[in-house]
Amino acid sequence: MAGKPVRPVNAIDQTRRMLSLVTYLKERPGARVEDVARAFGISEDELVSDLDVLPMCGTSFRGGDLLDIDTDGERIWWHNPAALAAEAAEPLRLAADEATALLVAARAVSTLPGLRESDRQALLRATAKVETAAGEAAGASSRLSVTFESEGGVFADVDRAIAERRRLWIRYYSPARDEVTEREIDPIRLVSVGHTYVEAWCRRSEARRTFRLDRVAEIRILEEPSAPPEIELRDLSEALVQPAAEDPEVVVEVGPGGRWVGEYYPHDSADELPDGGLRITLRTPDPASLRRLALRLGRDGRIVSPAELADSARQAAREALAAYDGIEVERTARVAEGGAHGPQAVHAVPDGPGDGPG
Amino acid sequence: MAIAKAERLMNLALCLLGTRRPLSKRELRDSIEAYVEAFGPGNGATGSDDSFNRMFERDKDDLRELGLVIETVESLDGEIGYMARRDSNRLPPITLDAEEAAALGLAAKVWQQARLAGAASGALQKLRAAGLPEDVDPYGSHGALEPRIPVHEAAFEPLMLACRDRRPVAFEYRKATAAHPEQRHVEPWALECWRGHWYLAGWDRDRGAERVFRLSRITGKVRSRGGRYTAPVPDVVTVRETVAGWAGEIADRSARIRLRAGAGYPLRAKATSVRELGGGWDELEIPYGHGLDAWLVEFGPDVVVLEPAELRADVVDRLRAVAKG
Numbered sequence: 001m002a003g004k005p006v007r008p009v010n011a012i013d014q015t016r017r018m019l020s021l022v023t024y025l026k027e028r029p030g031a032r033v034e035d036v037a038r039a040f041g042i043s044e045d046e047l048v049s050d051l052d053v054l055p056m057c058g059t060s061f062r063g064g065d066l067l068d069i070d071t072d073g074e075r076i077w078w079h080n081p082a083a084l085a086a087e088a089a090e091p092l093r094l095a096a097d098e099a100t101a102l103l104v105a106a107r108a109v110s111t112l113p114g115l116r117e118s119d120r121q122a123l124l125r126a127t128a129k130v131e132t133a134a135g136e137a138a139g140a141s142s143r144l145s146v147t148f149e150s151e152g153g154v155f156a157d158v159d160r161a162i163a164e165r166r167r168l169w170i171r172y173y174s175p176a177r178d179e180v181t182e183r184e185i186d187p188i189r190l191v192s193v194g195h196t197y198v199e200a201w202c203r204r205s206e207a208r209r210t211f212r213l214d215r216v217a218e219i220r221i222l223e224e225p226s227a228p229p230e231i232e233l234r235d236l237s238e239a240l241v242q243p244a245a246e247d248p249e250v251v252v253e254v255g256p257g258g259r260w261v262g263e264y265y266p267h268d269s270a271d272e273l274p275d276g277g278l279r280i281t282l283r284t285p286d287p288a289s290l291r292r293l294a295l296r297l298g299r300d301g302r303i304v305s306p307a308e309l310a311d312s313a314r315q316a317a318r319e320a321l322a323a324y325d326g327i328e329v330e331r332t333a334r335v336a337e338g339g340a341h342g343p344q345a346v347h348a349v350p351d352g353p354g355d356g357p358g
Numbered sequence: 359m360a361i362a363k364a365e366r367l368m369n370l371a372l373c374l375l376g377t378r379r380p381l382s383k384r385e386l387r388d389s390i391e392a393y394v395e396a397f398g399p400g401n402g403a404t405g406s407d408d409s410f411n412r413m414f415e416r417d418k419d420d421l422r423e424l425g426l427v428i429e430t431v432e433s434l435d436g437e438i439g440y441m442a443r444r445d446s447n448r449l450p451p452i453t454l455d456a457e458e459a460a461a462l463g464l465a466a467k468v469w470q471q472a473r474l475a476g477a478a479s480g481a482l483q484k485l486r487a488a489g490l491p492e493d494v495d496p497y498g499s500h501g502a503l504e505p506r507i508p509v510h511e512a513a514f515e516p517l518m519l520a521c522r523d524r525r526p527v528a529f530e531y532r533k534a535t536a537a538h539p540e541q542r543h544v545e546p547w548a549l550e551c552w553r554g555h556w557y558l559a560g561w562d563r564d565r566g567a568e569r570v571f572r573l574s575r576i577t578g579k580v581r582s583r584g585g586r587y588t589a590p591v592p593d594v595v596t597v598r599e600t601v602a603g604w605a606g607e608i609a610d611r612s613a614r615i616r617l618r619a620g621a622g623y624p625l626r627a628k629a630t631s632v633r634e635l636g637g638g639w640d641e642l643e644i645p646y647g648h649g650l651d652a653w654l655v656e657f658g659p660d661v662v663v664l665e666p667a668e669l670r671a672d673v674v675d676r677l678r679a680v681a682k683g
Contacts, residue, residue: 011363013476016424016483018368023487039492040483041466056361056391057368059376088375091449091488095425096522098481101474106465108551109505119461126458130485133452137425143521146507146551147598159503173623178657180623192505194554217623256537263555263574276537292656299679310683316658317680323662324674 017042018050018057019092022067026089030075051076058083099134100141103127108146112192114155148192154213155190157221158198162187167226168200171218172211176289180217185209186226189233201228247283250290250309254278254301261293261301277301291316366392370417371426375447380431380439383414424480449488459491464503471509474518511556511573514549516580521546524591526563526583529576539577544569545587550597559597561589568592570600609645614664617642621660651676 017040024039025031037047051071058066068079094102106127110120131138161168168187173180185200195212202209208231249268254261256276267282284290287309294303294313303310369390373381387393387410397410418428418440427446431439454462466482469475486492513529520527527546530539545561555572562569602608617625619638626632629642641664644650651672654661663670 010472010476011367012420012423013480014364015367015371015420016476016480018364019371019424020480020483020487022372035492039486041463041479053362053365053368056365057372059372059389084372085376087378087444088372090444090447092447092484093425093427093449094481094484095423095477097423097473097477098425098484100522101469101478102462102466102481104474105468105478105507106462108507109461109465109468112505115503118457122455122457123461123465126454126462129452129454129458130462130481133450135450140522143548144518144550145548145597148505149553175624178621178623178660190503192503193508194551215624217627257535259532260534291658295655295658295676295680296652297680298652298655298676302683313680314683317655317677317683319659320655320661321674321677321681323659324670324677 014050014053016095016098018054021050022054022084023089023091025069025076025078026081026084029081030077032075033071033073036076048073059085059088094130094134094137096137096140099130099137100144102130103134103138103141104144104146106130108148112148112155112196113152114159116159149195149214151196151213151216154216154219155196157219158187158190158213161221161226162189164221165226167203167222167224169220169222170211170216173215173217175215175292176286178292184222184224185211186228188228188231199233201231244283244285247285248287248306249281249283250287250306251304252280252282252290252293252297252301253304254280254297255299258297258300261297265293279304288312361392361395366390367417367420371421371424371442374421374426374428374440374442375444377441380429380433380441382437382439383411386414386440449484452485452488454485454490456491459485462490464505468505468507469509470506471514473515474507474509507551508554509551509556511576513558513573513576513580514556516582517546517549517558517573520580520582521549521558524587526585526587527580528583529580530578531571532575532577534572534575542569542571543583544571545589545591547591548595548597549573550595550601552598552601557597557601559595559600561587563588570597572601603648609647609650611646611666612643613646613650613666613669615642615644615654616640616662616664617657618660622657625654625657625661655680 021036021040024036028036033044033047037044040047048071051069054067054069056066065080065083067083070077070079106123109115110123110127115123158168160166168185169182170185171180171182181204183205184203185198186203187198187200189199191197191199191210195214197210197212199208199210201207252258252261253273254277259278262270262278262280265280265282267280269281271279273279287306290303290309291313294301294309295316303313369392370386373386373389381389387397388399393410393413396413397407421442422428425447426442428440428442429446431441433439462482462485466478469478482490517527519525525546526543528541528543531542532539543563544558545563546558547560548558550557550559555574558571558573560569560571561567599608612630615625616635616639619634619640625642625644629644631643633641635641646666646669651669654663654669654673655676661673663673
C-alpha cells in the first residue's frame with residue numbers, strides 16, 4: 001500500500017495504545033506479533049517497543065504485580081493476566097479528540113461522491129454506532145467538518161476500472177495548455193486531498209500522471225486490461241505535484257493582492273517585499289503554462305523572469321485587447337481619467353493577428 | 359536514564375483504573391517507580407514536592423486527554439484521593455460487523471495531522487480491544503481508494519482545541535489583499551475543510567459580526583484569551599456557503615462571452631448555452647459570480663466579453679495592466 005501514514009512517536013499516543021493493548025492481549029493468550037500489529041495499525045517494531053515497556057507497568061511496582069508480558073518475536077505471552085484486575089482491563093470509552101477524529105473522517109469519507117453505495121451504507125451505520133458509544137464525547141465533533149469533492153460519475157468509473165483491472169480512455173483538460181487531449185491510462189489508485197485525483201500510468205506519455213477528476217471531460221472503460229508497471233507509490237503527505245530540481249525557474253513579484261499565489265503554487269521561496277507583496281521563486285517543467293497566472297494577476301503582479309514568459313503574457317493581453325476595439329467606448333473614457341496608460345494601450349497592438357470577432 | 363513518560367503515564371493509568379478506593383497522592387507517588395526515581399518517596403519529603411505536584415497534575419491532564427475520567431474524592435479526614443471508576447470509563451457495548459469495521463479502518467487513516475491521526479488510531483484501537491472485527495484486510499476491496507485530509511496550516515491545532523473547549527482566541531490575520539496583518543479577536547465556532555483548505559467560522563469581537571477566516575492567512579501564533587463567549591453560538595455554522603461565494607461559485611447573474619472554438623473547456627462545462635458563431639468562434643452564456651473577470655482574463659485572446667458592460671470593463675482593465683507590463 002501507499003506512503004506511510006502520519007504516525008508520530010509520542011507518549012500520549014503510545015500510552016493510549018498500550019492501554020488498549022493490555023485489554024486486547026488479556027483476551028488472547030499467545031497472540032501473534034504479526035496479527036496484533038496489523039490489528040493495531042502499527043509496525044511490528046512499534047509493537048515490540050510497547051512490549052518492552054509493558055513489563056515495567058502494573059498497579060504498583062512495589063507490590064510485585066508488574067505485568068509479566070513477553071514475546072519470542074513471534075507470539076506474545078502474558079504469564080500473570082490476573083495481575084491486572086478486570087476493572088483495569090476493560091475497553092475504555094472514547095476521548096473527545098478520538099471521537100472527533102474518527103467521526104469527522106468517517107463523515108467526510110461518506111460524502112465522497114461515487115463511493116460504492118454498500119460501502120457508504122456500512123460507513124453510515126458504523127458512524128451512528130460510534131456516535132452512540134462515544135456519548136458526550138461525540139459532541140465536539142460537529143465543530144470540525146471536511147468535504148471531499150469529486151465528480152461522482154467519473155469516480156465510479158475509475159473505481160470500477162481499478163477493481164476490474166481495466167484500462168481507461170479519457171478526454172482530459174489541461175489548464176496549463178487550455179486544451180483537451182485524449183489519452184489511455186492504466187489507473188492505480190484514487191486519491192482525495194480536497195479534490196479527488198486518479199493516479200495512473202499514462203500510455204501516451206509512458207509516465208506516471210495524476211489526473212484531477214473534475215477535469216475529466218469524458219471517460220470510458222476499455223476492454224483492454226490495465227497493466228501499469230510496478231512503480232513505487234508516493235507519500236501523500238507531500239504535495240501531489242512536485243516540481244523536479246531540473247525544472248526551469250520562474251520568478252514572480254506580486255503585490256498584496258497577489259499573495260494568494262504563495263498559497264496555491266508550490267514554490268522554492270517567497271520573500272516579503274516592502275510594499276506588503278512577495279517575490280516568489282518557483283519551478284515548473286513548462287514555464288509557458290504560467291502565462292495564465294501572469295494574465296490573471298493583472299496589476300497585482302508580474303513575471304520577473306524568464307523574459308519570454310513575461311513577453312508572451314503582454315502579447316496575449318494586447319491581442320485580447322484588440323478584440324475590444326470598437327466595442328469599448330464608454331469605459332475607455334472612464335479609464336483615461338485614471339491615468340496615462342489606459343486608452344493608448346488598447347491601440348498599441350503592433351502585430352495582432354486581427355482574428356478577433358466582428 | 360529517566361523513565362520514559364509513556365511508562366509513567368501507563369502506570370498512573372493502571373493504578374487509577376485498578377483501585378477500588380481513592381488513592382492519595384502520596385500512595386500514587388510511592389507506587390509508581392518513575393515518581394520515586396525522580397522525586398524520592400512521598401514521606402520525609404524534601405523540596406521536590408512542588409516539582410512532583412506539577413508533574414502529577416500534568417500527567418492527570420494527559421490521561422484526561424486520553425479520555426480517562428479521573429475522580430477527585432475527599433475522604434472524611436480531609437485527604438484528597440484519586441480514582442478512575444469502572445462505570446465512568448467503560449466503553450458502552452458496541453458491535454460492528456466486518457464491513458463496518460473495514461469502513462472505519464479506512465476513515466481512521468485519512469488524517470494527515472499528527473494529533474488527529476493519533477487520536478483516530480487510538481479510537482480504532484479502543485474499538486479493536488472491544489472486539490472490532492479484524493480478519494478482513496483493512497478496506498481490502500478498496501486498497502485503491504485513499505482519501506486524505508490535508509492539514510498544512512500551523513493555526514489548525516490551536517484553533518481546533520479552542521473550538522473544542524470554546525475558548526476565545528486572538529491572532530494576526532492578513533486579508534487576501536491587505537499588505538499587513540491585523541490583530542483579530544475571535545470566538546471560534548467551527549473549522550471546515552473545503553477543497554483542501556481550512557477555514558474558521560466564528561464571532562469577530564472587533565467587527566461585532568460573524569466572520570470566516572482562511573487559516574493559511576493567519577500569521578504568527580494563535581493565542582488563547584480568557585473568559586467566556588459573548589455571542590451565542592449558532593446551531594448550524596455554514597462556512598462552505600461563505601467560501602463558495604468568495605470562490606465565485608455562487609452566481610446570481612449571467613454573462614455572454616465569445617470563446618474561440620476548441621478553447622476554454624471549463625467555461626463550456628459551466629455554460630448554460632453554447633452557440634456556434636462560425637469563423638472559429640462560439641458564443642456562450644455563463645454564470646457570473648465573484649472573480650469571473652480574473653478567470654476570463656486567463657484565457658487571453660481566446661475570450662471576448664460581450665456583456666454585461668461592467669464585466670467587460672473589468673476584463674479590459676486587467677488586460678491593460680498586463681499589456682503595459
